[in-house]
Amino acid sequence: MEPKTESHSRSSKHRLTVQILIGMGIGVVVGLALNLFLGTIGETTGQLIRKVAVDGVFRLAGQVFLALLQVLVVPLVLVSLTCGTAALNDVRRLGRIGIRTFGLYLMTTAIAISIALFAAVLVGPGRGFGLDSEATFEAATAPSLVDVLIGIFPKNIFQSLGEGNMLQIIVFAILFGLALTMAGKAGERILAFLNDVNEVIMKLVWIVMVLAPYGVFALIARTFSEQGFAAFAPLAKYFVLIVAVLFFQLLVVYPALLKVFSGLSPRPFLSKMREVQVFAFSTASSNATLPVTLNTVEKHLGVKNSVASFTIPLGATINMDGTAIMQGVATVFIAQAYTMGLGLTDYLMVILTATLASVGTAGVPGVGLIMLSMVLKQVGLPVEGIALIIGIDRLLDMIRTAVNVTGDSAVSCIVAKGENAIDIDTYHRSLSELEKEDS
Numbered sequence: 001m002e003p004k005t006e007s008h009s010r011s012s013k014h015r016l017t018v019q020i021l022i023g024m025g026i027g028v029v030v031g032l033a034l035n036l037f038l039g040t041i042g043e044t045t046g047q048l049i050r051k052v053a054v055d056g057v058f059r060l061a062g063q064v065f066l067a068l069l070q071v072l073v074v075p076l077v078l079v080s081l082t083c084g085t086a087a088l089n090d091v092r093r094l095g096r097i098g099i100r101t102f103g104l105y106l107m108t109t110a111i112a113i114s115i116a117l118f119a120a121v122l123v124g125p126g127r128g129f130g131l132d133s134e135a136t137f138e139a140a141t142a143p144s145l146v147d148v149l150i151g152i153f154p155k156n157i158f159q160s161l162g163e164g165n166m167l168q169i170i171v172f173a174i175l176f177g178l179a180l181t182m183a184g185k186a187g188e189r190i191l192a193f194l195n196d197v198n199e200v201i202m203k204l205v206w207i208v209m210v211l212a213p214y215g216v217f218a219l220i221a222r223t224f225s226e227q228g229f230a231a232f233a234p235l236a237k238y239f240v241l242i243v244a245v246l247f248f249q250l251l252v253v254y255p256a257l258l259k260v261f262s263g264l265s266p267r268p269f270l271s272k273m274r275e276v277q278v279f280a281f282s283t284a285s286s287n288a289t290l291p292v293t294l295n296t297v298e299k300h301l302g303v304k305n306s307v308a309s310f311t312i313p314l315g316a317t318i319n320m321d322g323t324a325i326m327q328g329v330a331t332v333f334i335a336q337a338y339t340m341g342l343g344l345t346d347y348l349m350v351i352l353t354a355t356l357a358s359v360g361t362a363g364v365p366g367v368g369l370i371m372l373s374m375v376l377k378q379v380g381l382p383v384e385g386i387a388l389i390i391g392i393d394r395l396l397d398m399i400r401t402a403v404n405v406t407g408d409s410a411v412s413c414i415v416a417k418g419e420n421a422i423d424i425d426t427y428h429r430s431l432s433e434l435e436k437e438d439s
Helices: 006-038 043-088 091-123 145-151 157-163 166-182 185-210 212-227 230-262 266-272 274-283 286-299 305-318 321-337 344-360 367-378 383-418 424-428 431-438
Strands: none
Touching (some): 006 043, 006 212, 043 091, 043 166, 043 185, 043 305, 091 230, 091 305, 091 344, 091 383, 166 185, 185 286, 212 383, 230 321, 266 383, 266 424, 274 286, 286 383, 321 367, 321 383, 367 383
16 A cells, blocks of 8 residues: 555545535534424424434543544643744744734734724624623632733642643743753753654644544534524524624734735635634634644644644644734713713723733633623622623634634744745645645
């Protein structure tokens, strides 16, 4: 038997992307059909089917797939970022990349919430809405900025690895990578070993991705079988507005930033992000999607590991453009529902608070709702209003996660272009063109 060539591998990846999209489409149809069917049969039979199919087969397949993705995140970030930092061999360059990346993430978040506020004021999703005054909601308390800064630095790296504390892992990996460059021959030997480990981990990513069509189908089918369409009817205007702004950020803002700041054509970028977006949509987790995002940015968009290994994990932790859009629309919606006016100063405060909160609440469970409660408190709106929109937040969370990972990848390409750390030929060529070149 002849060994598989790289072109065969790329052809398989192209087919896999189509299979994942098919799996997602079938999952949506099956989920919605199951939701409608369960509403037309008896309660006892419906509970039995739900227990076997939705909470049994779909949950098992989806959660196993999700666990396989998540187990790769920590070793991938640790090893890849260590190798990437050591490859830079320049502390000043690392600092320049860090400042540029951090600044771009803050800028995209500020743009996202500004557009969301403008669209919400224009459309008015909460006008004439009778909000239930008895609704209650209590979000967890966000840590202070000082506590966040202290929490970035690990006290016990093994505890950080076990808990999956991404900011602490990123800091340790950077320090370890710098130490490798300063350790001479000993550092070179360890770095060579870690580069081999990194290649093995990327193979593990590919193995897990082979299961993706089935995992994506199970995750999507379960979500839509539980949600259906009925949950969105009372808040249709709010829901559609958020989706519209999310797609505007995805299809207009990111391509524009990519073109303005790097000169790169947005078309290859958007076409190669489809697989990552499907993963993000099905998992609703930037961290779980991280192995796929990093693989796509490096292998398909041509960003060197020295940049991608830093920008992608950091973006998955602190870059929340989709969440910021939800906060902007939700803030205006709640203000209008309670007939409470917001002035220009309030809107500016919302933009500032949400942008900074995206960093300050990084890694905190339920981060989106914590950020929203902070914003509402800052401008004097009732936090109880969150109780009304929380019921439809699951599907919105899936869409905004796809937006988040696209923003991470766009910033990675912009930073890489500024650092001359991107293969322009790889970026512009489609997968089919790369296959022809290698055959």
